[in-house]
Amino acid sequence: MKIVADENMPYVDALFGDLGEIIRVDGRSLQAQQLSDIDVLLVRSVTKVNAGLLASCKNLQFVGTATIGMDHIDTQYLDSREIGYANAPGCNATAVGEYAFIAMLELARRFSEPLKDKVVGIVGAGNTGSAVQKCLEAYGVKTLLHDPFVAQSADPRAFVSLDRLVELCDVISLHVPLTKTGRHPTWYLFDEKRLASLKPGTWLLNCCRGEVIDNRALIALKRQREDIKLVLDVWEGEPHPMPELVPLTEIATPHIAGYSLEGKARGTFMLYQALMARLDKSGDKSMDSLLPALWSHAVTLNEQPEEKGLLTLSRLVYDLRDDDELFRQRFLNNNGFDLMRKNHKHRREFSALTLANNACSDVDWLSNIGFSGVGL
Structure with a gap:
């Protein structure tokens, strides 16, 4: 079996090495002639998988993308050729949720505006949006949700209209797929008009797709309204952000909100499981075996952490300021x-840090945020 995999996808050798030959490629510049005799293709969001790329693939059995979104995959074409495919929904949800939560803590510290005093609106209540809500609610922050699709399901949570969310919320965090058609397209969901309606002092975070916000309109807005604070992990025109936008942000990173070691391992492992099912084989690998040993012994809590202390604990796991500075x-x-994304291999999730409770009362909320070992 011949397997072609994006060079930035981790743990491929450990999981797929027993199945055949593995060839690593630059996913952004991948060409059809590199794929003529392959059996399996493993990609990320930077690769557009369509008829043009796969026309000469006569033996292709399976395409896997280690991402939540599928907008870069022509699934209709794959179906027409009876080629199996899988994505990795939820693989990096925890990482994205924690990124957004840490970013809010950083802004709260920087501008002396406690996060607990804010109302946070979450646009998109799927895996990543729900992960953000989990952190915020564990910490005691009020949240409002907007998601017209989830609202029509059996989900018991309350939802509001997008206009109502923008009207009421001090912080808005975006977690939607990128769509141009359908009943609720998200392309330029935050266009010039909607951006102009943001209440004074709004913090706007985008951790989904760059084109969910009209970036040129965002530049114009920010130049007129310094009160708006921006956290951008995704950019219109990636991998070439508009240079004039970057200095206008408070936190800027290269589409790495989901790039925890746990999230990466989980994504590749989910594709391994899907391929083994496609081959009607039982896999003998485990995700836990992929991750390195935890870097820290337990941190002992001698008192209930305030917001500053919570940010300190978060920075022990992931200091977002480092990626912002490097970007x-x-x-x-x-x-x-792309090089920053490729070399981003240091980040862990909250669960990597064990907290020992030294007779502090009521610290279960730290477990609910995601830290290990508290409440003992």
Whole structure:
């Protein structure tokens, strides 16, 4: 079996090595002639998988994308050729949720505006949006949700209209797929008009797809309204963000909100499971075996952490300021955006840090946020 995999997808050798030959490729520049005799293709969101790419693939059995979204995959074409495919829904939801939560804590600290005093609107209540809500509610922050699709399901949570959310919320965090058609398209969901309606002092975070916000309209808005605070992990025109937008943000990163070691391992492992099912084989690998040993012994809590202490604990796991600083230095370099993504291998999730409770009362909320070991 011949397997072609994106060079930035981790743990491929450990999981798929027993199945055949593995060839690593640059997913963004992948060409059809590289795939003529392959059996399995493993990609990320930077690869557009369509008829043009796969026309000469006579033996292709399976396409896997280690992403939540499928907008880069022509599933109708794959169905027409009876090629199996799978994505990895929820693989990086925890990482994205924690990224957004940490970013809010950083803004709260920077501008001396406690997060607990804010109302946070979450646009998109799927896996990643729900992960953000989980952190916020565990910490005691009020949230409002908007998701016209989930609202029509059996989900018991309350939902509001997008206009109502924008009207009421101090913080807005975006977690929707990118769609141009259908009843509720998300392309330029936050266009010039909607951006202009943001209440004074709004914090706007985008951790889904760059084109959910009209970036040129965002530049114009930010130049007129310094009160709006921006956290952008995704950009219109990736991997080439509009250079004039980056200095207008409070936190800027190269589409790495979901790039925890746990999230990466989970995504590749889900594709391994899907391929083994497609081959009607039982897999003998486990995800836990992929992750390195935890870097820290338990941190002992001697008192209930306030917001500053919570941010300190979060920085022990992932200091978002490092990625922000590096992005500003390198995003204009040749292939700077993609190289930062490729080399981003240091981040862990809250669960990597064990907290020991030294007789502190009521610390179960830290477990609910995601830290390990508390409440003992």
